[in-house]
Amino acid sequence: MKTPGDTGFAFPEWAYKPESSPGSRQIQLWHFILELLRKEEYHDVIAWQGDYGEFVIKDPDEVARLWGARKCKPQMNYDKLSRALRYYYNKRILHKTKGKRFTYKFNFNKLVLVNYPFIDMGSTGSSVPQSAPPVPTGAGTHFRFPPSTPSEVLSPNEDLRSPGGMFSTVARRMARGSVSDCSDGTSVNSEIEEGNGGTGEERGERGVSGGGGGPGGGGSYRSIIHPRLSHEALFRMYGGPGNPAAHPGSRGPAGHRIHQEPLSPFPVSPLPGPPGASLLAPPLSPALSMTPTSHLPYTPSPTLSPMLGSHFSFNPEDMKRYLQAHTQSVYNYGLSPRAFLQYPNIVIPQPHRPATDKASLNAERAAADRAERAGGGERAGDRHHHPSLAHSAHHHPQPPHSAHSHPHSHPIHHPLHLGEEPPHMSPFKFKLQPPPLGRKQREGQSKPRQSSLSSGSGSGSMSSTSGLGSSLSFGSDLSSASGSGVISASSSTQSLNSAGLPKIKVEPISDIESEEEVEVTDISDEDPDERENFSPRHFRVSNHHHHNNHLSNGTATAQHQSHDEDLDEDVFKAPAPPPPGLMPFFTSHHAHRGLTALKSEPVEPGESNASQSQAVSPGATQGKCIPLKLRFKRRWSEDQRMEASQEESDDKKVRPEEERDKARQTNGCVEMGEDLAGSGEGDGDSPPPLAYEGSLTVPLASHRRVSAELHRATAQLSLENKDC
DNA sequence: GCCGGAAGTT
């Protein structure tokens, strides 16, 4: 679409869809189910049980009631709800566990892949319940699923954050009964916010950012984002920094997570991989978000597209994360490399930096922060991380099972440069390139110019507008948004200058390619084929086997599930280790910076970077129904700001919240979202550096922060959005 | 309880 095209970037069409298509926007039942599953509060009503992805509706009437409340369908009942669930059978989103009453099983393959590519299933280790979907393992990794819907978003986020704490009270209240009103939502929100809300959220951010928490943090995102935007758009991806909270059990920073229940599936969420990513901590699920669209064969999965359904965010960081996640997921799931296609442009360099040492994460964070400010400083830190990451990746630390999947082999690698290639020393750059390897055009690095970009290659499909293909675009958007135009529109790359921001080039990609990418994505769905091709069966999770289908188990499920399961099984089973190389990049701050850095090639010469953008952003924040692009821009801007000056952040925070509040008020019902949200964790999580175990780990403080912020923002938006 | 067709709604 051009959509934005004009502006220049272009995301694949699907990306925009969400907004466009009404259907996709609203919360989907499966999303809702996942939300409930992840919340402890609802464990009496619905909980993970059994095999991966399997859950039991303990209180059908209640679930129906909640669903009805969410959808403002007071007449909802289990019969109807179950009919809706049955429709998922064909979509393969889930299937019935035969022989067990009220028991269904998510087909994560589709869900995950599609919507949440990120998820790393890594080992879950202890915490994960069997049924829980793939959770990331260790503390670090977990990911949570992104809220697809705005509402979801929120809820999850909040959930994440506030476990028992702040929100919980409110949330709970709301959650169950009260939540439901369609009309009221607002009030609820307000309550929450008032009560905790503001703080809570902030905390989260702070936590993220600072770990320690200073207040400063940033609320900026929110402000930026505006709920409205969200309509759908927000981000789906999260990438947030991990939530500390996430691991209930394990972690501790927050410590308090509630406990995980055995039932609860995942302590963590599936998200992605980004190391820190797990922002959301909650246990969640894997499945995630499929978008409506997605399920199917889908298309585009991975990356963005899926998200689409609801919204996804384009934030640079998000993108990075997303990519990262995606990468991981690819590996993990054994997806085909193609998946990466979506982001063909992106090259991930690995920066190998000598590790500096910051012993503790905190230190790192601090560094990161500095770096951000400074521009380059952080990187050092990052690098350090990276290396480690890289190692891990290579080593395959995580996965026990994993075979190894090496990414290397995949074509993807090239583009990504995962681990192996040593990037140039310079600060890392993220380069967004067009298609992988020489795909079309550019082998060389010629940079296309804006005009050339798109047209050149072929703009075929998407393109036009953008050359971006994928990711890039957002950059441009951002820039534009900001006004600063850092990236100028479209396609050119800019280099950041100074400080060392990472440079990212965004080259216009041929559209065509992008589309192709899309195809890739599908993997999840269809894929059995693909999987095979690419993968990784190795990955399958052992657990799965045990329980499952194949084996037989007594449960009937196995068989009848058959077709579905096949797919499913594959998916779930194999958690994969995070990709080596990838992680590093993504993981770290780089990403952040990178994002910031992103440039379109043509771009402006100077740095437009952050500074400008930042400046711009402020005003912007508000938008309501803003096009995605704008949103991004705004977000972007803020991000930059934030990064740029944390100091400022404090001030900003204030505003943002205010803004948020406003926005929320405007919205209507909160209900579930809140409910869900309520559960949230506390934020606290923020984290500590927790352990990020996995490769990802590295997480950088900054990264986390950002993500955290994003999450919050998302959450807010989602809350706001819920409209009944 | 569960299934799935058919029609209607958003």
Add this chain to the structure above:
DNA sequence: AACTTCCGGC
């Protein structure tokens, strides 16, 4: 498209 509603059948 994604349910919601209704319903007959197993």
